[in-house]
Amino acid sequence: MDKDFTCKSGVIESETLTECSNELLTPKGINGPFVGKVPVVLAEPVIQIDVESVIQLDEPALEIKRIKKNLFITQCKVIETGYDFDRDCKSPRKGKLFLSGYVRKNIEYATVDCTNEYKDGISGKIKHTTVKVPFKCVTDIKFDVPPVVHATGETKQIALFNDNIKGNDYCGQEIIGSDPCEVSFIHKEFFNEKIFCELEEVKIFEDDILKDKFECGSKDSFTFDKIIEKMVIFVRLKLLQKQQVNIPGKAQDHDNDKKKYR
Known part of the structure; x- marks a missing residue:
């Protein structure tokens, strides 16, 4: 019996949706002055982290096709160290930030299954290896707004x-x-309220060096199973703490504006 090569793929159902109407309302809130407890930005550091790692592939690779990266923070702990040793209270308060995490990397690479008799054609599969590259560092912090500590x-x-x-x-x-x-x-x-972190932006610059190369078919083709990776990572964080702040109302803002021009 002949095989049926009829494809089953196709559009099952399609519908064009009409536009729905809406009404925009003006948000309303409490007219101050009043006291609110909100997250206050203490500092916004950009931290440079330099990492070098060696990655072992599961099979020898002919070439790297794509590397997808995502950074995750596992520890972001701030310890306040007060003012400088000269006890100059006009200088900003300082602290130490303990930071750790990892870069999750998904490496897609081409393998070699066979070569033709002339050794000018190579065939193989696309495989992947996923690894977590850890990092850990400590950096100085200067607070734009000092944390409230009792x-x-x-x-x-x-x-x-x-x-x-x-x-x-x-x-x-x-x-x-x-x-x-x-x-x-x-x-x-x-x-006291804890100081916590928000991850704002990550930039990763990297260079991959192929290691343990083996000739494959011809002199200009080779495979490798290790990668020496050098990364320069820039992480932008926000350090925040919940604090009580005075929130003025519209009437108070208007009075303050009048005083400025007197």
Whole structure:
């Protein structure tokens, strides 16, 4: 019986949609002044990360067809270090940013399955290898807006007053003063908003060097199974912290504008 070479592909259904009408409404909100708690941008650093790695392919490759890259952050931790050692409070507050993550790379490459008898034709398959190239670094940060930090206070002891202490203490005399039988304490603990990060932009510049080359068919054709990769990565981050800010209303803005021109 002859094979049926009729294709089953085709358009099953198609419909042209009509345009829907809409009405634009003006957003409304609270007319200040009032206090809001919003993420405040503390700093926006651009960090350069230099990485060199060796990647092993699953099979010998004839050539690299395409490399797709995506960067992921796994740690973005800020430790505030205060002002400089000269204690100049006019200088910006500083900190250290601990950054780590990886670049996920999908490498598509052509393999060699066979060559013709004249060794001028090569055939093979397209395969891929996916790897995670890790990175880790620490960098200095200068805050454009300082983070709000409240330190936990020391525990304080409170002496209780008593004007009629009787018994076998102090030779059995009546004493006016601190009660030795009862003590109170005050402990204050402040909770601060964490500094968190947002990934804004990534730029990756790379150079790939082919390693462990083997001749394939002719002198001008060779395969390889290792890649030495050098990357220069630029990462732009936003460091934010939720803070309470005063939000003025329209009337207050108008009054401030009048004062400027007086």
